Amino acid sequence: GNSVTQMEGPVTLSEEAFLTINCTYTATGYPSLFWYVQYPGEGLQLLLKATKADDKGSNKGFEATYRKETTSFHLEKGSVQVSDSAVYFCALNRGGADGLTFGKGTHLIIQP
Amino acid sequence: SQTIHQWPATLVQPVGSPLSLECTVEGTSNPNLYWYRQAAGRGLQLLFYSVGIGQISSEVPQNLSASRPQDRQFILSSKKLLLSDSGFYLCAWGPPSSYNSPLHFGNGTRLTVT
Numbered sequence: 298g299n300s301v302t303q304m305e306g307p308v309t310l311s312e313e314a315f316l317t318i319n320c321t322y323t324a325t326g327y328p329s330l331f332w333y334v335q336y337p338g339e340g341l342q343l344l345l346k347a348t349k350a351d352d353k354g355s356n357k358g359f360e361a362t363y364r365k366e367t368t369s370f371h372l373e374k375g376s377v378q379v380s381d382s383a384v385y386f387c388a389l390n391r392g393g394a395d396g397l398t399f400g401k402g403t404h405l406i407i408q409p
Numbered sequence: 410s411q412t413i414h415q416w417p418a419t420l421v422q423p424v425g426s427p428l429s430l431e432c433t434v435e436g437t438s439n440p441n442l443y444w445y446r447q448a449a450g451r452g453l454q455l456l457f458y459s460v461g462i463g464q465i466s467s468e469v470p471q472n473l474s475a476s477r478p479q480d481r482q483f484i485l486s487s488k489k490l491l492l493s494d495s496g497f498y499l500c501a502w503g504p505p506s507s508y509n510s511p512l513h514f515g516n517g518t519r520l521t522v523t
Contacts, residue, residue: 329509340415340499340514341453348509386453392508394460395468396443396501401452 299324303387303400310377311408318372318403320361320387328389330354330363330370331397335384344372344385382407411436415500415515422522428473428487430518432500435481440502442483443512444475447497459483460505495522 303320310316322328329348333341345354350365361372370387384404388397415432422428434440444456455468457475465475472491476484483500497519501512 331511340516343511346511390508394441395458396455396503397512399453
């Protein structure tokens with residue numbers, strides 16, 4: 298079946314550090330891939346997406362590249378801020394009406 | 410533009426009481442609608458989804474039910490709440506042709522069963 302695996306954390310970094318959150322997936326066919334961010338007490342917000350191999354999604358300084366050869370979609374940011382503290386979810390869409398398959402989420406804590 | 414509304418934001422209910430959470434979507438027609446639950450471990454569990462009025466698919470057998478009385482309205486219900494029903498409930502919508510599309514989430518309902 299389809300699955301998404303990501304580090305659960307918490308991941309603790311200092312402000313201005315480089316961020317990588319790993320995400321790997323298992324899926325049949327060619328899924329679309331997404332990163333969502335959830336701030337405390339809120340719903341999930343779409344951060345970025347990629348729909349085919351080698352696509353790079355980017356938003357708010359975050360980037361992720363769809364790597365079909367390694368079935369990965371790692372999230373990166375060059376310089377994190379305290380306001381980036383949140384839970385980040387990697388997800389895939391294989392096209393069924395039953396929605397997205399999510400990873401378990403990575404709790405990111407940025408210290409000033 | 411499309412918006413999704415979910416209410417109430419927080420709810421405290423005693424064990425054995427009924428539940429009704431409502432979700433509505435504006436600015437789109439015939440959306441796919443979803444109810445997710447997020448327990449303390451942060452993972453998301455798909456509870457129900459719907460591709461049209463009156464069409465409900467259940468992913469996990471449980472104490473909850475869902476209904477879609479109108480095209481853009483999705484309701485999560487329970488006749489008698491259990492302690493284990495506590496959690497953060499999220500409604501989401503996606504377009505009918507969903508292959509490349511993300512889901513769009515509401516702000517969630519924090520349910521505490523006491």
